[in-house]
Amino acid sequence: MEERIQKILSGAGICSRRKAEEYLNAGRVQVNGRVAALGEKADPQRDHIQVDGVALTQPRRHTYLMLHKPRGYVTTLSDEKGRKTVAQLVADCGVRVWPVGRLDMDSEGLLLLTDDGDLTHKLTHPSHEVRKEYHVQVTGDVAAALPVLSKPMVVDGEDMVADEVEPLGPQKLKIVIHQGKNRQVRRMCAAAGVTVTRLVRVREGNLRLGNLKRGTWRTLTAGEMQELFHEICK
Template sequence: MPSERLQKIIAAAGITSRRSAEKLISSGAVSVNGQIVTELGTKADPERDHIRVNGKLLHGAERQIYLLMNKPKGYVTTVRDPEGRPTVMDLLRGIRVRVYPVGRLDYASEGLLLLTNDGELAHKLMKAASHVPKVYVVKIAGTPNEAGIEKIRRGLSIPVESRFLPRRDVRNDASRTDEDARTPKIQTARTDEDARASKTRRSSRLTERVKTAPAKVRMVREGDNPWYELTLTEGRNRQIRRMFEEIGHHVEKIKRVRYGPLSLDIPPGEFRRLSTGEIEKLKAATGLPKKPART
């Protein structure tokens, strides 16, 4: 079998996402034939080489699975949450293999979310260069003027979290100890002081500004607090909220209704498997081969 990048092999085995696999490699948690590997460009043959992650031998690729979920509000798009809030993984029933969210919808947002253990596809979908369109319906507080909407259409400068400042609120999944895993999750109500402190930390990290890619925007429901449909080809953290904040309006609701060729067609909190045809179309949208996958 031809050699492949280590992060791709680890992701295909269902250990973690490709991005997290890169962190595992860089941290020295991966070895090939007894030698610790920390260089991300390293390749290996999964059929001939002995690859270990955190000391455990890798056992080849898992059967790939592709899920579409209608994420409700009040769930975090992550495998586990250090604050003990419900995660989208709590909604999965009857799925016995590990899957991971592709990108994220924030705690207060809802709608179409993809989950898979296909690390290569997830990586392609999350790259801005893939240009896979994502469609949202958004409720805005107050009515933006046409000049503001035009700024969003053309692309505008928004604040983003610095890549060079560590996030204080999130621990690396790979660093959790056995004791952490045994500790029960306790969901506590956050006080106003906690919320203000968290907001202050978040604001202190917004030290860079980037220009968003052009977006399609159209009003779908008029009113004092109108609804707009937005089509984006990138997915920065809290991007929609920050775009509207830049033109002076608060976003009250966000719901993702399309992701590439896929449309939201199930009730909140439910999920379904993608058909072979849907998987082929999704891969084609990213430039991957249309070879049918086992579902």
């Protein structure tokens, strides 16, 4: 079946779709011996696709991991500043995987990594509205912040909304969002007058972090995969 070449490269674990577009614009991709253009389609089962002269090989099956990201790691495969990356934590998984979405360096918790470009695109696309649950420790007046956080708000010119907000303790909140804007929970809390001291993502869709230890990873179970694909196909 023919697909756009950037999708084929992403699905094969070569790079992200955005990076694949850069490869195509730079003339680094060939299909059946000729340079491919951005927007062109190919059939990976029929056509001979190369990147920098190396033939594309499709993975037999994709890999899906759940990582308990610790604080102090950036959600990227490499970092020009030399900071620790989540790629280092999953280096022993045996394949090249990338993070689905992001957690900022000071945040912790559930992070999905995969070599499935199509799933990555679907999970991060706003139209699917995948809910993410965070447990957030804060300082400040929680009682005053609750009604502010529970309503739609504009932060730095962006519309933001929480799907659920409830106290878990004197200085701890449960916040569920689906938008996924940059540092959204921290920015919403700051706008409501409280400061985040610890932020842990405990759920994404129907997937739960559970008792997975910080800094460790595991593959998703068949049941979790079924729930994950159900989530993005609703």
